[in-house]
Amino acid sequence: MDRRMFIRLATSGAGILALPQLFMSGMAIAAERIAKLSKTDAEWKKLLTSAQYDVLRQEGTEAPFTSPLNKEKRDGVFACVACDLPLFPSKFKYDSGTGWPSFFDVLPGHVETTTDYKLVLPRTEYHCARCGGHHGHVFNDGPKPTGLRYCNNGVALKFIADKA
Numbered sequence: 001m002d003r004r005m006f007i008r009l010a011t012s013g014a015g016i017l018a019l020p021q022l023f024m025s026g027m028a029i030a031a032e033r034i035a036k037l038s039k040t041d042a043e044w045k046k047l048l049t050s051a052q053y054d055v056l057r058q059e060g061t062e063a064p065f066t067s068p069l070n071k072e073k074r075d076g077v078f079a080c081v082a083c084d085l086p087l088f089p090s091k092f093k094y095d096s097g098t099g100w101p102s103f104f105d106v107l108p109g110h111v112e113t114t115t116d117y118k119l120v121l122p123r124t125e126y127h128c129a130r131c132g133g134h135h136g137h138v139f140n141d142g143p144k145p146t147g148l149r150y151c152n153n154g155v156a157l158k159f160i161a162d163k164a
Contacts, residue, residue, distance in 0.1 A: 033109070034129040036132075037083050044056075047082065051155045055133075055134060055135075055153045055156045056128075056131075056133035056134055056135075057133065059116075059125070060134075061136075063099075064098060064100055065099035066099075067100065068154070069101045072101075074090065074159075074161050075091075075161070076090050076160050076162045077159075077162075078157045079158050079159075080156065080158075081133075082128065082131045082156075083128060083131040083133070086107055087106055088106055088107065088157075092104055092105045092106070096151065098151060100151050101152045101157060102142070103149075103150040103152065104143050104148055105145075105146050105150075109129060110130075111127060111128065112126065112127050112132075113125065114127070125138075126138055126150065135156045136151045136152040138151070
């Protein structure tokens with residue numbers, strides 16, 4: 001075995017040995033497993049307002065610039081209004097100028113995506129990972145660090161302020 005081969009083996013072995021420490025230290029973030037919530041259509045209609053039901057269960061869209069959450073600036077978390085699953089920490093929110101609450105990232109594993117062809121061109125639609133409620137669409141025109149814009153219907157969210 002020559003010197004170069006020895007150095008390659010030694011450095012790759014050290015890297016492999018360091019992996020468990022990396023995962024145990026919390027530096028690697030894995031998506032948590034979210035338990036699914038299932039309700040009948042009648043149960044959703046009882047639980048939600050008509051506007052919430054239209055967006056979350058019928059994949060509707062609220063009018064832009066109508067959500068009070070556009071102006072929400074406090075520290076906290078934006079959660080699914082139907083099942084309380086946290087989706088977006090307030091530090092991920094930004095003003096996109098679109099008229100809907102917008103976020104540049106989401107809590108890992110808390111949304112699921114599908115392709116939406118309703119406007120002919122495909123768009124990426126996202127839903128709550130727990131209850132399956134439709135929240136909005138994700139676009140590739142957001143700010144750094146992700147370059148993404150999660151464009152959310154405000155009526156599908158509730159804000160939970162951090163305790164002071």
